[in-house]
Amino acid sequence: MLDMVALVGRPNVGKSTLFNGLTRTRDALVHDEPGVTRDRHYGYCRLEPTRPFIVCDTGGVSGEDEGLAGATSRQSWQAAAEAAVILFIVDAKSGPDVLDHEILKGLRRLNKPMVLVINKTDGKNTGDAIHEFADFGFKHVLPISAAHQRGVPELLALVLQLLPEQAPAEPEEDDGALRLAFIGRPNVGKSTLVNRLLGEERVIASDVPGTTRDSISVDLERDGTHYRLIDTAGLRRRGRVEEAVEKFSVFKTLQSIQDCQVAVVLLDAGEGVTEQDATVLGHVLEAGRALVIAVNKWDNQSAYQREQTKALLDRKLSFCTWAPIVTISAKHGTGMAELFKAIHKAYASATRSFSTAEVTKAVEIAVATFPPPVVRGHVAKLKYGHPGDSNPPTFIVHGNRLRTLPDSYRRYLENFFRKRFKLVGTPIRFVFKDSDNPYEGKKNVLTERQQEKRKRLIRHIKRNK
Numbered sequence: 001m002l003d004m005v006a007l008v009g010r011p012n013v014g015k016s017t018l019f020n021g022l023t024r025t026r027d028a029l030v031h032d033e034p035g036v037t038r039d040r041h042y043g044y045c046r047l048e049p050t051r052p053f054i055v056c057d058t059g060g061v062s063g064e065d066e067g068l069a070g071a072t073s074r075q076s077w078q079a080a081a082e083a084a085v086i087l088f089i090v091d092a093k094s095g096p097d098v099l100d101h102e103i104l105k106g107l108r109r110l111n112k113p114m115v116l117v118i119n120k121t122d123g124k125n126t127g128d129a130i131h132e133f134a135d136f137g138f139k140h141v142l143p144i145s146a147a148h149q150r151g152v153p154e155l156l157a158l159v160l161q162l163l164p165e166q167a168p169a170e171p172e173e174d175d176g177a178l179r180l181a182f183i184g185r186p187n188v189g190k191s192t193l194v195n196r197l198l199g200e201e202r203v204i205a206s207d208v209p210g211t212t213r214d215s216i217s218v219d220l221e222r223d224g225t226h227y228r229l230i231d232t233a234g235l236r237r238r239g240r241v242e243e244a245v246e247k248f249s250v251f252k253t254l255q256s257i258q259d260c261q262v263a264v265v266l267l268d269a270g271e272g273v274t275e276q277d278a279t280v281l282g283h284v285l286e287a288g289r290a291l292v293i294a295v296n297k298w299d300n301q302s303a304y305q306r307e308q309t310k311a312l313l314d315r316k317l318s319f320c321t322w323a324p325i326v327t328i329s330a331k332h333g334t335g336m337a338e339l340f341k342a343i344h345k346a347y348a349s350a351t352r353s354f355s356t357a358e359v360t361k362a363v364e365i366a367v368a369t370f371p372p373p374v375v376r377g378h379v380a381k382l383k384y385g386h387p388g389d390s391n392p393p394t395f396i397v398h399g400n401r402l403r404t405l406p407d408s409y410r411r412y413l414e415n416f417f418r419k420r421f422k423l424v425g426t427p428i429r430f431v432f433k434d435s436d437n438p439y440e441g442k443k444n445v446l447t448e449r450q451q452e453k454r455k456r457l458i459r460h461i462k463r464n465k
Contacts, residue, residue: 006083011060018146019057083199181260193330273316290350346425
């Protein structure tokens with residue numbers, strides 16, 4: 001693996017802004033509100049192609065041990081313990097803080113190369129800023145402005161000097177990992193499930209709704225298969241999303257749905273299928289991603305409650321009956337094997353390849369079994385089909401008067417293809433293309449000889465009248 005550089009400091013000193021600058025991305029949420037970042041967020045810094053490294057953005061160390069603030073601090077200290085170089089970020093505008101001194105004591109115990117990064121020096125004399133933090137006793141001190149990228153090249157050069165001389169080879173960008181996004185309402189157990197699969201407290205899990213604000217990607221290897229787990233922020237109703245930070249969180253979640261290959265939508269067994277759950281499922285269906293529905297907190301249900309929940313699921317999820325439903329307990333780890341079986345079935349169906357011959361044969365059998373209905377005196381004629389894209393599987397059907405196909409017949413084709421090809425856990429899309437009339441818009445221009453013949457024929461007809 002590549003060496004890691006951790007960004008550590010108290011809340012709202014510009015760690016996420018520096019992270020985005022070093023990784024040349026917008027992966028980390030940036031806002032003036034303190035405490036936006038809570039979990040560890042990793043990214044690649046490739047500003048120096050011959051010496052890439054991993055950057056870890058952390059939440060602010062608040063000095064508290066309980067609640068979300070304490071969990072965020074533990075994530076920061078764990079990142080610092082894993083890092084090869086630590087960038088201690090401080091705020092030049094607010095100056096040295098008592099909390100800065102406490103963080104510094106903890107960092108010195110790690111006995112690792114450190115750089116004091118004095119951020120937010122725009123509009124301030126850099127010499128004065130360095131003098132204010134002189135009693136910290138750092139050998140390496142750099143004033144920067146992460147928001148304007150001032151001093152970042154010098155910081156990069158210093159980090160490269162402090163990193164170990166020999167670095168392992170960089171892994172490939174596309175390593176073939178199966179990307180799984182865990183989607184759902186707040187407080188349905190997404191972070192708890194990710195931690196259960198990883199076997200560690202990688203992301204903060206709390207009973208407080210909205211604990212996760214950013215989309216966190218974590219790699220997992222299970223039974224020889226490489227996965228990339230994406231823990232997302234909970235999606236609430238649009239009318240309840242008021243804070244700017246939460247709006248960014250929703251955007252990152254929707255972006256994760258687009259980037260994933262299989263979306264695992266978590267439901268709360270105790271609450272059943274709510275209106276917001278249906279909205280979350282709608283986002284996944286709109287993106288066309290493979291879908292697995294995981295009903296969490298199943299261990300809290302009695303036998304009677306489980307029967308009622310299953311009946312409710314059958315009734316409320318009638319619009320996506322093709323999606324496998326798995327009952328799990330993220331807290332105790334039950335149902336994990338069934339969950340991964342469903343994930344692999346959905347992924348195999350979504351990425352299956354088809355030939356033109358088998359698609360055309362399916363179209364012919366479907367039409368022979370149930371011909372298209374007559375609509376306003378016209379009957380659509382389906383000639384042949386061929387495969388389009390994958391994830392979701394897309395079939396292109398050619399014919400005449402296809403615009404007259406009613407929605408009921410389009411659903412029939414979808415169900416027929418799903419049953420014939422045994423497609424589970426993936427939506428199906430059809431593209432209907434009418435055959436072009438080769439003579440449309442063309443006018444037959446007569447030659448001079450044809451015009452003379454036409455005139456003679458007209459004269460002949462007039463004489464015979």
